[in-house]
Amino acid sequence: MSCFVAPRLLWSTQTPFLYPCLDSTWTATTSTLRNAARTRLPKHHLRRTSHQATTASTPQDAWPSVDVTKYDHLDPRPPEYSSNYFVDSCVVQLQAGAGGHGCISFLREKYVPNGPADGGDGGTGGNVFIQAVKGETSLHKIARRPIVKAGRGKNGEGSQRGGKRGDDVLIQVPVGTVVREVSRRDPLEEETLAERKARRGYGRDLKEDDTREDDGTDQTGKWRRDKWLLYPGTLPKYFTTADFPALPRPRRSNLVASQPLAPIRLDLDEPMSSPMLLVAGSMGGLGNPHFVTKSIPRPKYGTKGEEGVTVKLQLELKILADVGLVGLPNAGKSTLLRALTRSRTRIGDWAFTTLSPNIGTVVLDSYRGRTHLTDSKKGEARPNLTIADIPGLIEGAHLDRGLGLGFLRHIERAAVLAFVVDLSAGDAVAALEALWKELGEYEKLREQNLNSDTEGPAPDAQGLIPFQPFASSISPAFDPEPPSSEDGDVVLNAQSDRVLEPLRLPPISAKPWLVVATKADLDATQENFAQLEAYLKRVQQGEEEHPSGKTNAWRRQMYAVPVSALRKEGVQRLPEIVLELLDA
Numbered sequence: 001m002s003c004f005v006a007p008r009l010l011w012s013t014q015t016p017f018l019y020p021c022l023d024s025t026w027t028a029t030t031s032t033l034r035n036a037a038r039t040r041l042p043k044h045h046l047r048r049t050s051h052q053a054t055t056a057s058t059p060q061d062a063w064p065s066v067d068v069t070k071y072d073h074l075d076p077r078p079p080e081y082s083s084n085y086f087v088d089s090c091v092v093q094l095q096a097g098a099g100g101h102g103c104i105s106f107l108r109e110k111y112v113p114n115g116p117a118d119g120g121d122g123g124t125g126g127n128v129f130i131q132a133v134k135g136e137t138s139l140h141k142i143a144r145r146p147i148v149k150a151g152r153g154k155n156g157e158g159s160q161r162g163g164k165r166g167d168d169v170l171i172q173v174p175v176g177t178v179v180r181e182v183s184r185r186d187p188l189e190e191e192t193l194a195e196r197k198a199r200r201g202y203g204r205d206l207k208e209d210d211t212r213e214d215d216g217t218d219q220t221g222k223w224r225r226d227k228w229l230l231y232p233g234t235l236p237k238y239f240t241t242a243d244f245p246a247l248p249r250p251r252r253s254n255l256v257a258s259q260p261l262a263p264i265r266l267d268l269d270e271p272m273s274s275p276m277l278l279v280a281g282s283m284g285g286l287g288n289p290h291f292v293t294k295s296i297p298r299p300k301y302g303t304k305g306e307e308g309v310t311v312k313l314q315l316e317l318k319i320l321a322d323v324g325l326v327g328l329p330n331a332g333k334s335t336l337l338r339a340l341t342r343s344r345t346r347i348g349d350w351a352f353t354t355l356s357p358n359i360g361t362v363v364l365d366s367y368r369g370r371t372h373l374t375d376s377k378k379g380e381a382r383p384n385l386t387i388a389d390i391p392g393l394i395e396g397a398h399l400d401r402g403l404g405l406g407f408l409r410h411i412e413r414a415a416v417l418a419f420v421v422d423l424s425a426g427d428a429v430a431a432l433e434a435l436w437k438e439l440g441e442y443e444k445l446r447e448q449n450l451n452s453d454t455e456g457p458a459p460d461a462q463g464l465i466p467f468q469p470f471a472s473s474i475s476p477a478f479d480p481e482p483p484s485s486e487d488g489d490v491v492l493n494a495q496s497d498r499v500l501e502p503l504r505l506p507p508i509s510a511k512p513w514l515v516v517a518t519k520a521d522l523d524a525t526q527e528n529f530a531q532l533e534a535y536l537k538r539v540q541q542g543e544e545e546h547p548s549g550k551t552n553a554w555r556r557q558m559y560a561v562p563v564s565a566l567r568k569e570g571v572q573r574l575p576e577i578v579l580e581l582l583d584a
């Protein structure tokens with residue numbers, strides 16, 4: 001019954017909006033759609049035709065009709081926007097694979113009922129690698145998988161068969177990712193420290209009494225649940241009565257030597273041809289043949305594999321583009337990006353339309369005929385230019401107003417900065433100065449962060465152990481030219497400063513920059529542009545202070561380019577100017 005009442009109640013209120021199928025005009029609309037589909041009209045035409053049909057039938061038809069014939073790449077419909085899965089910072093926990101257990105087994109053949117020990121060793125755990133690759137543009141794939149585990153080594157088997165190695169894991173990150181270690185848990189290191197502390201507690205002198213350091217063995221001879229593995233069916237009393245041999249010295253995989261120094265700090269600013277090792281897997285346990293002695297020819301114990309190392313890393317993506325667009329919200333940055341490139345970034349007549357960075361590529365050389373734009377530094381034709389569009393900055397962004405300053409890290413490495421100012425939105429010079437002020441604040445924050453990073457972490461507060469593998473450094477695969485010793489020999493795994501250095505970025509005010517004055521098609525913008533041009537001229541000649549307030553800031557050649565991005569007018573000059581500034 002109720003199913004008949006509900007539509008009637010709704011009919012008098014909002015029926016056509018909520019339930020278009022109950023509207024009498026709906027049938028007409030559907031037939032219009034079908035007819036249109038038959039005549040193969042484009043999809044957007046279909047959508048708008050149906051909209052017109054519905055609205056035209058309502059008595060209060062006050063909505064303006066949409067001109068379906070007018071469609072432009074620079075004034076797109078929402079379905080034209082690119083979908084966005086952008087993550088530029090995340091924390092990921094990497095777990096190297098634990099080692100497999102050693103095997104306790106004895107040879108058994110025809111006429112050999114009680115053969116010798118033949119258990120194999122456990123396999124080594126899987127390693128975790130990292131590689132910066134060109135195709136990746138965001139960290140979202142890593143962010144949704146916060147724990148990355150390498151495979152555990154397989155246990156050893158009888159007949160001296162060693163366990164299989166654990167599966168390695170590779171994390172692929174975009175070029176421009178900065179990797180910082182947050183914390184590390186190394187069970188081996190923890191154990192060694194705990195042991196030393198315990199010995200100190202008994203008042204013994206470490207140097208004299210550290211037997212493990214002398215002959216590589218621990219002389220305790222006691223059962224340890226976390227270390228020893230016993231033959232199946234062993235009676236519990238055996239644990240206390242049996243004499244266990246000295247625990248073998250903890251072993252690390254040889255690959256540890258090619259791990260980066262801890263704490264890890266990497267700046268992956270180039271595509272890597274081969275993956276780089278981040279954390280090596282742990283060693284497998286020993287099978288029972290390792291414990292054969294004259295007195296115990298058939299040992300019924302082996303050792304367990306070592307636990308894997310866990311490292312927590314913070315990944316931060318700093319997009320690497322040739323040009324970075326900086327502007328107030330609604331200035332027209334995204335429209336400019338769309339006018340110059342084939343980007344599908346979203347445009348809207350309101351502030352903060354763009355919520356995450358977008359990259360567009362200006363194709364300079366499509367490999368069809370000659371290109372007149374060449375990179376004079378390299379002396380060769382440059383195939384493309386990349387432009388990064390970021391969310392708008394507002395005055396006081398450094399106080400976390402608007403979307404804050406965080407997105408500026410995506411343009412801090414851009415070779416050229418393009419300040420986009422809206423000529424129709426008040427004084428362009430004031431807008432430019434406000435943008436420079438926010439950049440200055442961002443730079444201050446960046447320096448503070450870098451200083452706190454280099455002052456060194458204090459991991460002891462959380463019981464974390466600073467880990468330093470023997471002579472490890474960055475992997476030779478990562479550093480194509482390993483440093484060589486004085487007599488000319490190549491020293492692999494030598495200490496190298498390459499890991500930390502690229503984080504020291506040049507000051508933003510030292511970068512070449514230009515001003516793109518948009519919306520020049522609107523009325524009464526000429527005077528504003530003339531004032532901007534005159535201001536930049538004075539800055540170039542040193543008569544006016546640089547908008548950054550720095551004395552040795554870049555002021556060699558100031559460009560103010562009036563454009564109408566919406567009409568694609570004046571934008572053709574920009575690639576040429578950018579190339580000139582890239583050479584500067």
Ligand SMILES: Nc1nc2c(ncn2[C@@H]2O[C@H](COP(=O)(O)OP(=O)(O)OP(=O)(O)O)[C@@H](O)[C@H]2O)c(=O)[nH]1
Binds near residue numbers: 327331349563566
């Ligand atoms: N008349 C005119 N309008 C423009 C021009 N460029 C952009 N607009 C309009 O200005 C509005 C804002 O453009 P967007 O490109 O979204 O501005 P934005 O700087 O990316 O804005 P946020 O992403 O919010 O920071 C849109 O309605 C555009 O159509 C132009 O050259 N002329």
Ligand SMILES: [Mg+2]
Binds near residue numbers: 353
């Ligand atoms: Mg935008």
